[in-house]
Amino acid sequence: MKTSLQVPFPMSTSLQDNVNWVQQKLGKSPDIHYRPLEIGIYPDTNNIALFYIEGLANYDILNEHISKPLQSTHENESFWQQDVCFHDLLCQAITISDLSFSSEGNDVIAALLAGNTVLIADGYNEAIIAGTAGWEKRSIEEPQTQTVVRGPKEGFTEDIRTNTSLLRRKIRSPDLRFISMRIGRYTQTEVIVTYLEGIANPDVVKEALQRLERIDTDSILESGYIEEYIEDVTYSPFPTIMNSERPDAVAAGLLEGQIAILVDGTPFVLQAPVTFFRFLQSSEDYYQRFDIASFIRFIRYLSFFVSMLLPSLYIAITTFHQEMLPTTLLISLAAQREGVPFPAIVEAFLMEITFEVLREAGVRMPRVIGSAISIVGALVLGQASVQAGLVSAAMVIIVSFTAISNFVTPAVNMAVAARLIRFGLMLLAGTFGLFGILTGCMAVLIHLVSLRSFGVPYLTPVAPLVLSRLNDTFIRIPRWLTFMRPLSKGNRMRQTRYDKPSPPKEDR
Template sequence: MNIIHRLFRSGISHKIAAQQLQQAPLQAEELSAELESNVALIKQIFGNSSDLVFRRLTAPIGAGLAVAAVYVEGIVNADKINDHILKPLMQPSENEVASPDGGPFALLWNRILTVGGIQEVTQTPQLFSALLSGQTIVLIEGCSRAIAAETSGGDRRSVEEPRSQNVIRGSKEGFTEDIVVNASLLRRRIKSPNLWMETRTIGKVTQTQVSVMYLKGVANDKVVAEIGNRLNKIDTDSILESGYIEEFIQDATFTPFPTIMNTERPDAAAAGILEGQIAILVDGTPFVLLAPVTFFKFFHSSEDYYHRYDIMTFIRIMRYIAFIMSMLMPSLYVAITTFHQEMLPTTLLISLMAQREGVPFPALVEALMMELTFEVLREAGIRMPRAIGSAISVVGALVLGQAAVQAGLVSAGMVIVVSFTAISNFVAPAINIAIAARLLRFVLIFLAGTLGLFGIMAGLLAILIHMAGLRSFGVPYLTPIAPFIAANQKDVFIRVPWWLMIMRPKLLVQQNQKRQGTTAQAAFASRKKKKSDQKQEP
């Protein structure tokens, strides 16, 4: 019967079998009272991995108590283990050992191990997750319960300046790969008990910690619940970067536009949280996700709020123009030189056409060729080893630029257009929105080459309709332009001085909208009062 059952399972559903295999090590097994059999069990399941350290010792307690400390090398703080676990075990003072009532377990728990985070472990899955997150397991002879002591540590990158989102003025701290450090960076900026944090473990194999942080009373509760739901639905074996989470929980998949923002800057994340966004921290990556987000947020840099408002307004508008340029320049060039020559002033037209005289390709092919070349150059620039960087720039600038024009393969005008496009694409503070423009640019070039300005307009309209239909966790993507919200206009294209931004942006926040003046605190107080009232009602 059993055999038939097995055959049925393995024969019909490989998927189930595979899942079982995957979860096999995690099948619950009770610890035994024998020290050696427990050690053997751990060794067997870890396949005798050499970074697993078993420190056996006999503690001078009673007639000598056999104890083993087990930990994974490299992810633990060795000093802590030596000072707070091994040393007190080996040299317990007289009064610690004096009254061994309650057995050795209670003695170790209450008197000997001088570690803060400590927990009892009786089953294997708990034991392994504790072991792998850097805790030290203390196994005791004759006791079927083990003690897991918090000793995690080891070398990690310290807090450094963020690499991807540089600012001139503002905090130089960046998130690190350590989720605890990242959370602390946010805590240090928002010292409020209303900054709530929910942590869950996602990824059956990687067991990655994912934390959701938000400001209770400011963040929309429905969105918080929705993010929690979507995170709970993730069923995967590995989460290595916040990008995994982003793709699992985002609203729309078939779009070049990002509907979740990421940042490496704690100050940007803190600002987002204070405006009602919800931060998702993932262990192992310095990129923290922020949601919900609107299209215009991607053009705001945290620095906008540190410099003078008038200058930053100018720079902000310039960013939008640069974004549109980076999307449209090549296609406009193609459309005008192929279909609408009459739009240009005559002298400019003559000089452009004279340049194109020797070029054997239509403008469309020329543009696609140059754009592709540039994309290759850019990708090479990111991936290549530092040492050969100069070679790439020589090849890029001289060979592909000047030489190509002299050889008559492309026109000088096209090179100017492509270079300007490329530079303006780097202006957007968020790289993921710049990439969207990069991709759409090719579509628009193609439309311009076949249908001229008509094609560009049709393409732009389609993009606009598409964007108007996007949502990020219930918030329309083009808020506050479409739907139009007059109150939010203070911080979209322009930025007004801080003292004028009295309200938090609408739609993100539904309660406690005021962030300045005494009522901001009053709102917090009233929320608490309301809550206590609700409690009293039943």
Template sequence: MKTRKPKTLKDVLNEKQTKKLEAHQQAQSEKSSNSQDFEQQQNESERSDQTTLSADLTYNLKYVKKALGNSSDIVTREFQARRNEKFKFGIIYTDGLTDSASVQEFILETLMVSIRNAQLDEKDLSSDNLLEVIKTESLPVGEIKEISEFKTLFLHLLSGDTIILMNGFQKGYALGFRKWVDRGVQEPSSQTVVRGPKEGFSENLRTNTALIRRKIKDPNLWLETKQIGKRTQTDVSIMYLKGVVNDKIVKEVKERLNRINIDAILESGYIEELIQDETYTPFPTVYNTERPDVVAAGILEGRVAIVVDGTPFVLLVPALFVHFFQASEDYYQRVDISILIRLLRYFAFFLALLTPSVYIAVTTFHQEMLPTGLLISLAAQREGVPFPAIVEAMMMEITFEILREAGVRMPRAVGSAISIVGALVIGQAAVEAGVVSATMVIVVSLTAISSFVAPTFNMAISIRILRFFFMILAATFGLFGIIIGLIIMVLHLNSLRSFGIPYLSPSAPFILQDQKDNLIRLPHWALITRPRLLNQKDIVRDDTPSPKPGN
């Protein structure tokens, strides 16, 4: 039988240390397991509660910070208005988009002072409607919206609103304290007039809608707003005159906007491309302008305005072919001057479209149409030119388009000088070098000047695109090719529609009563009815008698 060796003092101490170490490791393991369980439970709680607000104020503030990546421009403030834990508030706003001075004055100071001094009875203190009582008695703010989901909270927060939350409640309020640096109302840069209003839209949606309401002080001017863009959540508003607009057009506009499912809307051009009737056409079917008076006039005719936040260009639909040749100044000048200028625009349209192609066709295929003296002069000029007329025209047109684009993109101080000097120098040098004829320089210059007569930029772009198409037809088939091109263009225009309205109306289909504001404009006292296809209800808009001599 073996005898157990007596333990020494050293063995006893080692055994105690071993037991302590094992106990410490076990405790650490249990602590780590509990911590992992807690984190797992917290993550599961965050995943399950991430759609609705929590009653825990601290959790809501931490969730907002975490969801926004602890961004430095997101300001959060937690404070307590009374010693009672129930009066614990949280304020969240975006620095740069919110009026922080108003937040300090109308929220922080008001809540802390009014609640501390308020004589709230025990019923109010214990009521579930305590937040509602505070809203009605302690928040002197005009725009207050209730929020109960984080999605709505983020939308208001990143739009510039101030979020107020209260401990113990699964809801909060979004207060309208939006304020940011705005360009303000300035003169439009793309559609200038000699006589008429000088104010233009800005990048602020609310400023733009206010400019329209200043023109039309009618309670039937309705405004509807929705957010489009999964990432940008851009505010897009439609404005129309109820009782004047065709309800089918309004319904069609809403349906097309609701069908948009895109990541971002950064400019009204996104909306224009997504709602237009026809994509593969050089002609615009949606009108855009940065003039409030043009939008107001369109709404009064029965059209729908689409205002997009972040851009000064407002869309008008339906947009017909004739609308792109009408300027707001036509209705501010005398009727005789307006008729002359409008007819001049149509003439300039055909000059910009057909001048190079007609020159190519006549000099290449139809020299017998020219007088003998002019024919001899053209032949003398082209004697040293090594290229045919089509190559000359293409070279000069492409060169001018490059100069025009360079003048637009360069700084304003030198942009116009570069484009003008470049055109003169290149044209003169090309003629002296014998690359092009002097007549071709005149033709291209006349074409370029005529293209600037169009009051809208997008119609001028259409002319620039079609010009090359007609030049190719003229070089291939002569004047017959130009006629074929015109027939194709007219057929294409007849096939277009803008929100259900024929693009060439009131010319095709021909509507006699709408000819008063088509190629010419009659006096204001004669414009007694609105366009028939745009409006079906309130047709008569003016019954002013015509002025009589001596009155």
């Protein structure tokens, strides 16, 4: 299905025909400004139509570099009597360096909708497009979803040009490539694929461009749209494409051999290919000492498995395998559950769903009261539920610690995957006990091994096992020992061999 903008329309030499066509396509919207001008000394060829859209075009640029220069040369007869065609003289009068020309009406409309100013002269079938785009945009601020204690405090914005400049500031190399395209029949959203020439795998770049070019839809409003169209596996709780609003994280990924996809209108940039272990790493790991970063990374892995397995283990042990508990603890748990009318699995589902509701309410409520509702709601509901005998105190502790552990995961989409799998494992634990948990974990592991991210195995470098790449998976080795790039197929050498630093020897 084609929109009206996709039907070719060659520009006419008649100014009125061109004006009528533009006004017909854009309608009588009050934000679209049309201004007829009479410039020059030739009455038959000096009529000009000027179009721009209020709010998209920069008024300062429009006035200083188009309106004023044309007005100042209007009375200068010698300027317009030069032995040059009127169209070229018009371009000389405009003092904007970003000038382009088009004889295709659809290109003119697209440029106008992008914030540019269009000038159409009578007698010429080629419009002048002046780069005057400039609208209100959010300033560079600290990322809201990926905060760090130590590291850069700047994040991407909704303006794609600001985002490309942030990457240019991080990687000042001529090998940094940007490939632009527009996707969406109505939105015409600009999408940019960026990578480092010589480091990124050319096959991955080619595959990404092919997947993007196959997208034929009416709108792209956020990078999440793109992610669903190009990801390797759709029916999986595990993400195979990473998103980030941190320029330093995206720059680090490009230096490792990833590609990045920037979408106009969103601060979240997509990164691929990616492995499972990358979602449990943070930019801050590389800004701290390696031993501290390795310890914190171990805490993240532990918290991830706790958030996925702890409720199901509690259900299985208290329901089927009480003999695994010490006698004192077993008596304490039995005393707590004496007045609870529900089995452990119902109790766990009740508490987990209640906490998910509180979490969602805290996110959707205004920020001023959102955190208060989450904290007070959890405390009040938890205490009241225990006093009413609906749940045991141990279950409140289990669910609370599970939720806290889930927040430790740096990537939100991976934390959501753990939450979804948790419910399935709880159901298996309540039905088959520890055998059900083992079966569920084996199914998850088989699924993880089968996943690919742009052809890269999801569990690399563990499955398939690549010993040389394990040094930055579970722990972080010192920077001076990091020689190889994990994803690059070309320039894999990150740095030259570096001897371990040592204090100077004292002369004796």
